[in-house]
Amino acid sequence: MTATGIVGEFLALKEETDADILAMQCGDFYEFFADDAELVAKELDLKVSQKSSHGSSYPMAGVPLNDLTPYLKALVERGYRVAVADQYETENGHAREITRVVTPGTLLETTDADAQYLAALVRDSDGFGLAFADITTGRFLVTDVDDVADAHAELYRFAPAEILPGPELRGDDEFLASLRDGTDASLSLHEAEAFAPGRARHRVREQFGDEALESVGIDSERAVRAAGAVLAYVDETGAGVLQSMTRLQAYHARDHLELDATTQRNLELTETMQGRRDGSLLDTLDHTVTSPGGRLLREWLTRPRRDPDELRRRQTCVSALASEALAREQVRDVLDGAYDLERLASRSASGSAGARELLSVRDTFAILPALVDAIEGSRLVDSPLRDVVERPDREAAAALHDELDDALAEEPPKTVTQGELFKRGYDDELDDLIERHESAKSWLDDLGPREKREHGIQHLQVDRNKTDGYYIQVGKSNTDRVPEHYREIKTLKNSKRYVTDELEEKERDILRLEEVRGDLEYELFQDLRERVAEQAELLQDVGRTLAEVDTLASLATHAAGNDWVRPELDEGDALTIEAGRHPVVEQTTDFVPNDLRLDQRRGFLIVTGPNMSGKSTYMRQAALITLLAQVGSFVPARSATVGVVDGIYTRVGALDELAQGRSTFMVEMQELSNILHSATEDSLVILDEVGRGTATYDGISIAWAATEYLHNEVRAKTLFATHYHELTSLADHLPRVANVHVAADERDGDVTFLRTVVDGPTDRSYGIHVADLAGVPKPVVDRATDVLGRLRDEKAIEAKGGDGGSGEPVQAVFDLGSGQFAGGSDTADVTETTGERSNGTAATTANGHAEPARAELDADTEAILEELRSTDVNETSPIELMAKVQQWKERLDE
Ligand code: ADP
Numbered sequence: 001m002t003a004t005g006i007v008g009e010f011l012a013l014k015e016e017t018d019a020d021i022l023a024m025q026c027g028d029f030y031e032f033f034a035d036d037a038e039l040v041a042k043e044l045d046l047k048v049s050q051k052s053s054h055g056s057s058y059p060m061a062g063v064p065l066n067d068l069t070p071y072l073k074a075l076v077e078r079g080y081r082v083a084v085a086d087q088y089e090t091e092n093g094h095a096r097e098i099t100r101v102v103t104p105g106t107l108l109e110t111t112d113a114d115a116q117y118l119a120a121l122v123r124d125s126d127g128f129g130l131a132f133a134d135i136t137t138g139r140f141l142v143t144d145v146d147d148v149a150d151a152h153a154e155l156y157r158f159a160p161a162e163i164l165p166g167p168e169l170r171g172d173d174e175f176l177a178s179l180r181d182g183t184d185a186s187l188s189l190h191e192a193e194a195f196a197p198g199r200a201r202h203r204v205r206e207q208f209g210d211e212a213l214e215s216v217g218i219d220s221e222r223a224v225r226a227a228g229a230v231l232a233y234v235d236e237t238g239a240g241v242l243q244s245m246t247r248l249q250a251y252h253a254r255d256h257l258e259l260d261a262t263t264q265r266n267l268e269l270t271e272t273m274q275g276r277r278d279g280s281l282l283d284t285l286d287h288t289v290t291s292p293g294g295r296l297l298r299e300w301l302t303r304p305r306r307d308p309d310e311l312r313r314r315q316t317c318v319s320a321l322a323s324e325a326l327a328r329e330q331v332r333d334v335l336d337g338a339y340d341l342e343r344l345a346s347r348s349a350s351g352s353a354g355a356r357e358l359l360s361v362r363d364t365f366a367i368l369p370a371l372v373d374a375i376e377g378s379r380l381v382d383s384p385l386r387d388v389v390e391r392p393d394r395e396a397a398a399a400l401h402d403e404l405d406d407a408l409a410e411e412p413p414k415t416v417t418q419g420e421l422f423k424r425g426y427d428d429e430l431d432d433l434i435e436r437h438e439s440a441k442s443w444l445d446d447l448g449p450r451e452k453r454e455h456g457i458q459h460l461q462v463d464r465n466k467t468d469g470y471y472i473q474v475g476k477s478n479t480d481r482v483p484e485h486y487r488e489i490k491t492l493k494n495s496k497r498y499v500t501d502e503l504e505e506k507e508r509d510i511l512r513l514e515e516v517r518g519d520l521e522y523e524l525f526q527d528l529r530e531r532v533a534e535q536a537e538l539l540q541d542v543g544r545t546l547a548e549v550d551t552l553a554s555l556a557t558h559a560a561g562n563d564w565v566r567p568e569l570d571e572g573d574a575l576t577i578e579a580g581r582h583p584v585v586e587q588t589t590d591f592v593p594n595d596l597r598l599d600q601r602r603g604f605l606i607v608t609g610p611n612m613s614g615k616s617t618y619m620r621q622a623a624l625i626t627l628l629a630q631v632g633s634f635v636p637a638r639s640a641t642v643g644v645v646d647g648i649y650t651r652v653g654a655l656d657e658l659a660q661g662r663s664t665f666m667v668e669m670q671e672l673s674n675i676l677h678s679a680t681e682d683s684l685v686i687l688d689e690v691g692r693g694t695a696t697y698d699g700i701s702i703a704w705a706a707t708e709y710l711h712n713e714v715r716a717k718t719l720f721a722t723h724y725h726e727l728t729s730l731a732d733h734l735p736r737v738a739n740v741h742v743a744a745d746e747r748d749g750d751v752t753f754l755r756t757v758v759d760g761p762t763d764r765s766y767g768i769h770v771a772d773l774a775g776v777p778k779p780v781v782d783r784a785t786d787v788l789g790r791l792r793d794e795k796a797i798e799a800k801g802g803d804g805g806s807g808e809p810v811q812a813v814f815d816l817g818s819g820q821f822a823g824g825s826d827t828a829d830v831t832e833t834t835g836e837r838s839n840g841t842a843a844t845t846a847n848g849h850a851e852p853a854r855a856e857l858d859a860d861t862e863a864i865l866e867e868l869r870s871t872d873v874n875e876t877s878p879i880e881l882m883a884k885v886q887q888w889k890e891r892l893d894e
Helices: 005-016 034-044 065-077 148-158 173-182 197-208 221-237 261-266 281-285 291-302 308-323 325-335 341-350 355-376 385-390 394-407 428-455 476-481 501-534 536-562 615-629 664-678 696-714 725-732 766-773 778-792 826-834 859-870 878-893
Strands: 021-026 029-033 049-053 056-064 082-090 093-102 117-124 127-134 139-145 162-165 460-465 469-475 487-491 495-499 568-570 575-580 594-598 604-608 639-643 647-651 683-688 717-721 737-747 750-759 796-800 811-815 842-844 850-852
Touching: 005 021, 005 029, 005 034, 005 049, 005 082, 005 093, 021 034, 021 065, 021 093, 029 034, 029 065, 034 056, 034 065, 056 065, 065 082, 093 221, 117 148, 117 221, 127 148, 127 221, 139 148, 139 221, 148 173, 148 261, 162 173, 162 221, 197 221, 261 647, 281 291, 281 536, 291 536, 308 325, 308 385, 308 536, 308 568, 325 355, 325 536, 341 355, 341 501, 341 536, 355 385, 355 394, 355 501, 355 536, 385 536, 394 501, 394 536, 428 460, 428 469, 428 501, 469 476, 469 501, 476 495, 501 536, 575 615, 594 615, 594 750, 604 615, 604 696, 604 725, 615 639, 615 647, 615 683, 615 717, 647 664, 664 683, 664 696, 664 878, 683 696, 696 717, 696 725, 696 878, 725 737, 766 778, 859 878
Parallel strands: 021 082, 117 162, 568 639, 604 717, 604 737, 647 683, 683 717
Antiparallel strands: 021 029, 029 056, 049 056, 082 093, 117 127, 127 139, 460 469, 469 495, 487 495, 575 594, 575 639, 737 750, 796 811, 842 850
8 A cells, every 4th residue: 555644755755765764754754654663762772662654564663853963973973865855835834855865975064083085096007096074174176097096095095985986887796896896985876967077077167167178287088977977966866065166276196206005004104004094194194273273284194295396385384383382383373273274164155054153163263364463473474374364365354354354244043043142333234123023022130020019019020931821920819909901811829810901912912023133134144154155265375374384383283292303305315314213103102213224225124033023113104204205394313314205005914804715825915916017217116125925936936036026127226125034135136125124133142133234145944943942842943944945955046147237137046055146246247247137047056066067957857947048027917927926836845
């Protein structure tokens, strides 16, 4: 049977929307019926009652009209899309229609200080277009990237709450699964037409103006399609904030440091590997006093820059604020009272801002001149901070401030429909109404004393309530004195209530005046709010300025309090750190500072040392110092010179991969593969163990080949921690490779980690050593040493050398048995001087003399060697390489 009546209306509206849940206004409540009622009741712990409708009974749950927001928020945060149907008056009663669909990316009512991005993602044959909109602040960004890894990196940076995949991605289950895996966003399949190029372009033009696309330099159709789809979605969900999206910001990957999703996670920029904010870099650095400042700091940390001029500008501001403690504190004090102007702009545009919010706009605008004074009245005036505070249109800000100040009452009520919002003198008509209203009210105020006096009634008071309206209440003991024209309306235990004709007339007057006043004030308020919304861009400008000063002051506070220094930015290959520390670890540990030197001639460090000695910390510290320098921050070191890099790539053993059910080795190889493909000569690469997830010789082979490739082809600045101490010999032959190790002090069988990184390789393989220290019985340790020796015996690996200055790659042969290259570094020298490319035909005998090898090799080995020679390492994926090595090994073992 089809439901009729109110439930029928509910179900019909529900049909109209693809939302999961419908909240329908019924008078003073929002009601949920049928399945929705059950679901909401379960999720939000609401009581379910039964609604009878034409012989059937339906579950029903409801929340009061003014309490919907927290329920909406809770439902949306659980990933539901909630449609809201509002009731409106019509000539013959009322009707209802869906006014909004609230989704995770369009929840205006968020109380979370973090940005809340809605993203659209479009793929075509050449790459991905992405658009990000934060409807709570009006931020709108678009970009265009070449490949899927970059798309994931951008999504990770923005951490959207909701993603709209383009129509071409919807059938790609694998891709959708990777989105679900890689982000916490909910995926919404918005209508395909919104992504159509023509329609999308039209929308973008309509929103940002005809020239917007050209002026921001976005000519990629896929980026425009993503932007158009986001705009359409925001419009259709009815958040009503389009007006606050004033600016299309296009950015290019080349403006920012490349940080793939794995690296952002590994470096624990905004949360730790365990998913906590505590202990992240952001948490450590965040001394901001406003939530927009905190948001901007997060943005800076996740999107470091490459432009040295911009970085130096930030550095100079941080430097000025760091050295002027008094002025800095004053600046922070002034900022402390600031509200979130970007959010207020959106709330004004959507019509959800009340008078109190507009007062917050006024009060925050008042901060701007105070901030200018604090800066101009101190030595900060000589820094670029002055330009920061001079950026917004201060005259326009002062004018809007004064307008709000003249208009709004000091303590307006929360609701905007019942008057008392405005000051006297704002509007003549309103003043007149207020006057009449006030005089009617004062007549009422005087009524009690007047009646008491006139009729000699002592226990008399005038009051008002919902059911009785205005009345005169007289105590029982005095009721014999009430005059005739009093009409009794109610008897209470100790008193009676009366009305008079005059009182009723005044009451009608007052009610009418209240209504007219409420209506007029609401109208005036809407106009005022609209004028504020029209100036959304001004609010955003002032908001961004305050946020930027807050962020810079936060960086300065941290620098001053933790003895950080201003790094010198260098356009070359250098990364020189004197007495560097790890920015987060130093907070909780008595940190032993370390030096680091990388330059053109020493671009690849192999870091060795026992487990838990500090290799990982040392390498992350290098990455974080580089990153901080490219945020414009000071860094934890005695001094530092940082060559600006185009990207940071890391591969470290991740904890969560096992939990995700992915083979760690596969993940390790995928990450390695991504690094080998993406890193460039200007990148910084951090490898914390490569090849550990497989058998030793497999592992060494891959680590070896990856080292050669990074050194010879990619030529990125690299730090590589490995427990294969065999790799340390590469330093003798690859010109830019050097060894460092973390020193440990061994005495009486105890190892003390000194945490000091010194030049040179470790002198032993630590696995067996650690077993020994751990008390593994001596026969086992001895036997292990013996087995290791045998395993190494007479096995040799070729080492493909760097160009060594000759421009040609060279090859040397490394003997795992002796741990040396054939003929030592001479081999390389000879090759260089003859200018020939060595083809690896030399092998070593046990005594280390190089001899012609061909004669000694059987046909099988010869074949394998030939295959090895013809394998182009640069053209072969690590996984294929691994398979080949495995195969060769098996054939050799036969
Ligand atoms: P590894 O990578 O060699 O296994 P880690 O870098 O994980 O070692 O460091 C092991 C422990 O030593 C960590 O708890 C870390 O906090 C601490 N540590 C590392 N480097 C230092 C240092 N320079 N000073 C003080 N403690 C350190």
